[in-house]
Amino acid sequence: MLNITCGESNVACLANETVLDALLKANIPIPYGCRQGVCQSCLMRSLDVTPPVAAQIGIKDTLQKQNYFLACCCHPEQDMTVSLPDQQDTWFEASVIQKQQLSPEIIRLTLQYNAELSFFAGQFVNLQRLDGLTRSYSIANSSRHEKILEFHIRRLPNGQFSSWAHDELQPGTTLTLTEARGSCHYLPGRAQQPLLLIGTGSGLAPLYGIIHDALAQGHAGSIHLYHGSRNSEGLYLIDEMQELAKQYANFNYTASVSGACATETGFAQGRAHELALNAVQSLKGWRVYLCGHPEMVNQSKRMAYIKGASLGDIYADAFLTLPH
């Protein structure tokens, strides 16, 4: 008999029971559906040991790496500490060490922390101000940088947090952060696979991190970044991306504007995802990353899939904004 720890509860898991059986028997409410590993309703995360292989079948590779598993298929092999997704509420503090204007709309915020934190570039964390105001932002740097987190914050019309970050936040300020979440990040392996990355606005932040991660880990396949915005104000880090394209032969960069200002030089004309998806005949075998405007992300996901990319190879992060 093994012990399953979930939050405050300790539950015994009998020989023929799954983690789901054991938790439900103890009246711990765990969402579930098919009970055969198909619907993924009972997705949970192991906080200590690696889950059994059979409990991870069909889960996105980035989530497997983070020890997510399906409770209905998990016959534990040892004691486990588990939680529902995103219920680990460990917070830590980090202080702003740099604030830099990247474009009229976007600032780069660099924070330093002391906590033990594991993350992948491209995941997101919640940033919380002293009064409790909280927003999610993507991590733009790879974890090889010592104890540093970098975020790109776009000023949203009436955005409470973003306006504050742009106008008032000063270096030295302490923010409270959650652990990194999300499955939109780079994993090594399949180094020859071509990568297509499409971002709008500050959707460049996770992609910027993912690209640096991929290049640092020796990704050999071609890497195609399309960054788009309505106007040139929303584009940023242009020189840096062009420099990177000179430095790495397999990295290609296209910046585009979709607004009416076709006269602007240096940028492609059109929507980033349309340019990107029209440029390739087939996406069979490709890995695709989509970050930014929810409508762009959803449309591109469908189009990339229809063009042959397998669903498991599409990593998406839709930036939702709160209605005002």
Next chain:
Amino acid sequence: MSETLETTNLTLFEQLGGAAAVDAAVDIFYRKVLADYRINRFFDNVDMEKQAAKQKAFLTMAFGGPHNYTGEDMRKGHERLVKMGLDDSHFDAVMEHLEATLQELNVPGALIAQVAAIAESTRTDVLGR
């Protein structure tokens, strides 16, 4: 003759190749469905991963495999779509894609007919009649 007798010991699900065959079929089938302008509006605003999981559960059933689907589930699951105008023509389109998918996977005609018959049996529930 003996060959025929041997294969008939296997269930439809086993003859088709089990869970691995379902995975291969979902990938082709769902892509066909989403690319079809006649029916793809019913799939707007759905989570693609969740939808693919549902397709997998549906194909597992149609392949004669283990499933927990009831007619009532089918009815409830499609209620919203019936309100959007889901009718026989759309069901027929999906059947078309199911059969084309199996042909692409070189499934013998006799087995395709069995799968089609199981899928067909859900028509009244899917269309809420």
